[in-house]
Amino acid sequence: MTAAENGALRGRRESSRLPVGVLLLVLLPLLLMPLAAVFVFALKGGPGAFWDAIRSPEAQFALRFSLLIAFATTAVNTVLGTFTAYVLSKHRFWGDRALGVVVNLPVAIPTVVVGTSLLLLWGPIGLLGKLLVPIGLQPMFRPFGVLLAHLFVTFPYMLGAVKPVLDELETTYEEAAYTIGASRWTTFRLVLLPALRGGLTTGALLTFAHSLGEFGATVMVSGNLRLKTQTAPLYIFAQFEAGDIAHANALAAVLALLSFAIFFFLFQFASRATRERAR
Amino acid sequence: MLLQSRVVRRRARTAGLFAGGIALFAYALWPWTPMAKEGRPPRTIVFYGFSILGEAINKGVFPDFQRRWREARGEHIELVSSFAGSGTITNQVILGVPAHLALLSLELDADKLAEAGVLRSGSWKSFPFQGVVNRTPFVILVRPGNPKGIHGFADLGRPGVRVVHPDPMTSGGANWAIVAEYGAGARNAADPASAGHAMLLGVWKNVVAQAASARAARTQFENGFGDALVTYEQEAIFDLSRGKLEGEVVYPRSTVLSEHTLVRVERNVSRRDRDLVDAFAAFLFSEEAQQIFVRYGFRSVLEPLNAANPAFGAIEDPFRIGDVGGWKRAKREIVEDVWKKRVLEEIKK
Numbered sequence: 001m002t003a004a005e006n007g008a009l010r011g012r013r014e015s016s017r018l019p020v021g022v023l024l025l026v027l028l029p030l031l032l033m034p035l036a037a038v039f040v041f042a043l044k045g046g047p048g049a050f051w052d053a054i055r056s057p058e059a060q061f062a063l064r065f066s067l068l069i070a071f072a073t074t075a076v077n078t079v080l081g082t083f084t085a086y087v088l089s090k091h092r093f094w095g096d097r098a099l100g101v102v103v104n105l106p107v108a109i110p111t112v113v114v115g116t117s118l119l120l121l122w123g124p125i126g127l128l129g130k131l132l133v134p135i136g137l138q139p140m141f142r143p144f145g146v147l148l149a150h151l152f153v154t155f156p157y158m159l160g161a162v163k164p165v166l167d168e169l170e171t172t173y174e175e176a177a178y179t180i181g182a183s184r185w186t187t188f189r190l191v192l193l194p195a196l197r198g199g200l201t202t203g204a205l206l207t208f209a210h211s212l213g214e215f216g217a218t219v220m221v222s223g224n225l226r227l228k229t230q231t232a233p234l235y236i237f238a239q240f241e242a243g244d245i246a247h248a249n250a251l252a253a254v255l256a257l258l259s260f261a262i263f264f265f266l267f268q269f270a271s272r273a274t275r276e277r278a279r
Numbered sequence: 280m281l282l283q284s285r286v287v288r289r290r291a292r293t294a295g296l297f298a299g300g301i302a303l304f305a306y307a308l309w310p311w312t313p314m315a316k317e318g319r320p321p322r323t324i325v326f327y328g329f330s331i332l333g334e335a336i337n338k339g340v341f342p343d344f345q346r347r348w349r350e351a352r353g354e355h356i357e358l359v360s361s362f363a364g365s366g367t368i369t370n371q372v373i374l375g376v377p378a379h380l381a382l383l384s385l386e387l388d389a390d391k392l393a394e395a396g397v398l399r400s401g402s403w404k405s406f407p408f409q410g411v412v413n414r415t416p417f418v419i420l421v422r423p424g425n426p427k428g429i430h431g432f433a434d435l436g437r438p439g440v441r442v443v444h445p446d447p448m449t450s451g452g453a454n455w456a457i458v459a460e461y462g463a464g465a466r467n468a469a470d471p472a473s474a475g476h477a478m479l480l481g482v483w484k485n486v487v488a489q490a491a492s493a494r495a496a497r498t499q500f501e502n503g504f505g506d507a508l509v510t511y512e513q514e515a516i517f518d519l520s521r522g523k524l525e526g527e528v529v530y531p532r533s534t535v536l537s538e539h540t541l542v543r544v545e546r547n548v549s550r551r552d553r554d555l556v557d558a559f560a561a562f563l564f565s566e567e568a569q570q571i572f573v574r575y576g577f578r579s580v581l582e583p584l585n586a587a588n589p590a591f592g593a594i595e596d597p598f599r600i601g602d603v604g605g606w607k608r609a610k611r612e613i614v615e616d617v618w619k620k621r622v623l624e625e626i627k628k
Contacts, residue, residue, distance in 0.1 A: 061310075063307075064306070064307040064308075064309070064310065065307075067303055067304070067306070067307035068307045068308065071303075071304055071307065119374060123374055123375055124374065124375030125373075125374065125375070138375065140374075140375065141375065141376045141377060201296070223361065223371060223376040223377070224361050224363070225325070225359050225360075225361050225376070225377075226359065226360060226361065227357070227359055228359050238362075240498070241330075241491075241492070241494060241495045241498060242330075242333055242362070242494055242498070243494065243497060243498040243501055243518075243523070261299065265292070265295075265296050265299075268292050269292075272289065
């Protein structure tokens with residue numbers, strides 16, 4: 001993204017067409033054709049069949065459930081991620097480096113491992129889950145368990161979008177605000193927050209997109225109950241496994257379209273942010 | 280001018296993002312809003328089943344039960360269900376999924392649940408037919424016209440035959456298939472143990488793909504993988520009858536009839552739902568439900584009903600798990616000792 005932007009800023013260099021051709025030849029079977037296949041298959045039975053597949057109660061539930069989880073994940077992680085970024089960026093304390101590494105760990109941990117570890121903590125046989133059973137609480141295999149998994153997996157995205165902006169922001173504005181008697185909260189609200197708008201949008205969109213497509217951790221903690229805890233990716237997988245490719249593909253096409261839309265906005269906001277920073 | 284249009288474009292983008300977000304949110308939340316609610320939520324039965332049961336339960340048996348319940352009690356009920364390999368389901372139930380009833384593809388998985396303390400040992404035997412809801416023999420599915428000339432398990436061992444097989448670690452069906460293959464070799468042989476071993480070794484040398492469940496194995500075969508698939512007769516004839524699968528069913532001379540065991544997970548059934556769960560469990564063994572199973576390609580435990588499905592093929596020498604000493608023994612002596620410890624090691628060489 002930034003490389004492309006830099007190229008655009010410097011002005012495109014007209015040169016041999018060969019590298020472009022080679023690139024297209026590689027990307028076609030690697031990225032473009034698989035995506036096209038989803039849509040070709042989805043519309044194979046005609047728009048009527050596609051519409052019916054989308055309208056089945058299970059598919060509708062899965063899509064809605066996925067969206068709600070994505071909204072909730074985004075809301076929680078926007079607040080939590082921004083707060084983490086603020087603390088890590090503006091405060092020096094013992095162990096701050098280590099904490100900075102820990103909060104970024106979810107990027108590197110396989111999502112299946114996240115699912116397993118959540119089960120081993122909160123599940124009925126888990127470390128804490130065991131204590132919850134007698135009082136009738138059971139977060140796993142419930143929507144709340146899915147939310148926990150998504151919060152874990154998408155945690156670093158908001159942080160990664162907001163923290164660099166906070167790091168770069170000159171402290172003079174803040175100091176100026178403090179000297180005229182603004183409280184910490186007022187300073188955050190009136191000085192820092194406006195500067196963070198771009199980062200917040202990018203972070204929220206990234207979190208949303210990842211939550212919408214999350215599979216590995218969700219499949220472990222959801223119990224995969226249709227009409228109860230089955231998210232859209234789980235629905236697609238279940239239908240495909242059951243050989244019902246038409247239903248799987250219809251929802252896959254919808255998810256793909258949604259992520260295209262999210263990516264479109266992401267790209268727009270990201271390019272604006274770089275433009276503003278370049279100015 | 281330029282600046283102005285840029286500002287306008289930026290505003291439009293932000294507005295578009297907000298409008299899109301709000302529309303999506305409204306769509307997602309709609310069923311839970313007061314406008315869409317129709318009274319209190321209905322009672323539900325949570326049903327876990329092994330992979331091939333999906334259609335028979337979701338489209339056949341449950342809708343019928345739902346209609347009868349509404350006619351008799353005036354109450355609308357719902358079914359929440361999940362279908363996967365029998366081993367997968369067993370592990371999920373042990374981990375605590377809220378299943379009321381689970382229909383497992385083999386009694387061994389019920390034993391596993393009992394060992395984990397989820398069920399009282401043997402509690403499923405108080406259901407009719409010792410908890411066996413239906414049966415289906417193990418068959419071989421081959422490509423149209425049977426180009427490789429496969430007529431029994433022995434033919435699967437011939438060079439150049441590529442076999443698709445479910446994975447015995449997660450699939451109950453795969454365990455049945457191993458017993459079927461071993462039994463087909465061992466029965467009526469002068470030296471049963473070595474004949475059974477030879478049969479298993481032959482088949483497994485040619486296994487090119489293992490899927491997590493019988494259903495997933497079929498999907499692989501359907502997508503053009505392999506020459507032969509070892510699977511439940513139900514799976515094969517039900518799909519053939521709907522024109523979903525191209526191929527031919529080959530009935531081995533000797534094969535096993537799998538028996539599928541129903542268990543009730545006591546700890547998940549609240550007092551409020553007990554009558555409903557019990558009624559559904561009893562319904563599964565009723566003549567009405569058994570007829571539906573037969574329509575979906577399962578062989579009924581009520582033998583006379585099986586005449587209703589002309590697709591059921593004749594098997595010269597069928598056997599049951601009881602004939603090889605029950606599942607505990609079969610698992611130890613056939614699956615563990617012969618297949619896992621000997622055959623798997625030998626095909627690595």
